[in-house]
Amino acid sequence: MxxxxxxxxxxxxxxxxxxxxxxxxxxxxxxxxxxxxxxQGPRAGQGAAASLTPQELQIARLTAQGLSNRDIAAQLFLSHRTVGYHLYKAYPKLGIASRGELKERAVSLGL
Structure with missing residues (x-):
């Protein structure tokens, strides 16, 4: 089978x-x-994070934990510039403008 x-x-x-x-x-x-x-689109309980791509979501979560772009890049085997690009794309989707705001609002954003 x-x-x-x-x-x-x-x-x-x-x-x-x-x-x-x-x-x-x-x-x-x-x-x-x-x-x-x-x-299938956003799933229940995901909040604003539902609009992120899987890569953006992963990077946003690591950023909310306080990791730098270089640390995230090393962990995910990416360039730090690629990490910056994904954050640049994720911030407007989440309705935020900075790393600090991301960290403060991580739970309410569904991260």
């Missing part, structure tokens, strides 16, 4: 959402999108 990865990822995404396991739900959602499935 052959099992299709999309079915497993859909099931995992539903369970993770139901249990409020946001990081795992985000990962399952991004992996599901990587299989070619259409993005």
């Amino acid at each position: 052959q099992v299709h990865p999309r079915g497993l990822l859909n099931s995992a995404l539903e369970v993770f959402d139901r249990l409020g396991m946001t990081p795992w739900a985000d990962r399952a959602g991004s992996e599901l999108t990587a299989t070619g499935a259409q993005d």
Whole structure:
């Protein structure tokens, strides 16, 4: 019997959402999108973070934890300039203008 990865990822995404396991739900959602499935849009409970791409979300979370662009870049195997670009794109989507504001409002933004 052959099992299709999309079915497993859909099931995992539903369970993770139901249990409020946001990081795992985000990962399952991004992996599901990587299989070619259409993005289902914002999920319940994500707040403003629902409008971010998976990469922007990951970088925004690390930024909210206080990491520098260089630290984030090293952790994600990216250029610090790429990290800056993703933050540049994420800030307007989140309705914020600075790292400090991101850190202060992380919980209310769904990060």
